[in-house]
Amino acid sequence: MKQGIHPDYQKVVFMDSATGAKFLAGSTLTSDETVDYEGETYPLVRVEVSSDSHPFYTGKQKFAAADGRIERFNKKYGLSSKK
Template identity: 35%
Template sequence: MKEKIHPKYVDCTVTCGCGHSFKTRSTKPELKVEICSNCHPFFTGQEKFLDSAGRVERFTKKFGGNYFVKGKQEKGKSKA
């Protein structure tokens, strides 16, 4: 490696918005993040499925529950 062109690699403290902090190494001595594995819903087991404004129901109402099955059947009929 060339000398005097690489940044200093120092101990770093990462602080989350929830208050959790941990140590790692980086080119900056301090990092602040909004979310970490201590408070992220996937890691805490509080993951929720949110249907934004009933989009699934609107799609089902508009196209019917077997929308994809009909498309496959019509393609098969046109070939015969």
Template identity: 45%
Template sequence: MKKGLHPENYRPVVFKDMSNDDVFITRSTINAKETIEIDGVTYPLIKVEISNTSHPFYTGKSKLVDTAGRVDKFMSRYGKRELKK
């Protein structure tokens, strides 16, 4: 590898999935404002909304999220086209 190409500040960082409170430690250069203590060691903490433990593709559980009735609005507008065929 070429020297000076990659950042030098790789360190262990904790990523926390906020939807199911799953945590995992990996190396990263991301800046963190919060810290967390795991097994007596303090790590930088990054909160994420979704990870492989909560994403429907990896879990096999699909979840339909209806925001402000968008699905109902779509079905009322375009759902009748399927019935006409």
């Protein structure tokens, strides 16, 4: 790798703003905020959505339409699945 062109890689605590869940991960992000996590002080980066609050991972998905894409296409263009 070319020296001097890559950002510093460090451990950062990410905090889900919706649930308050925190997790430690390596990142190139920096922050002015710090937090004590498991006895160490790390930079804190706040995120709006993480696996702790995302509907896919929590199982609280909302379905916008009951019928699928094929049925909507057929309804829009006048095709019927019944014969």
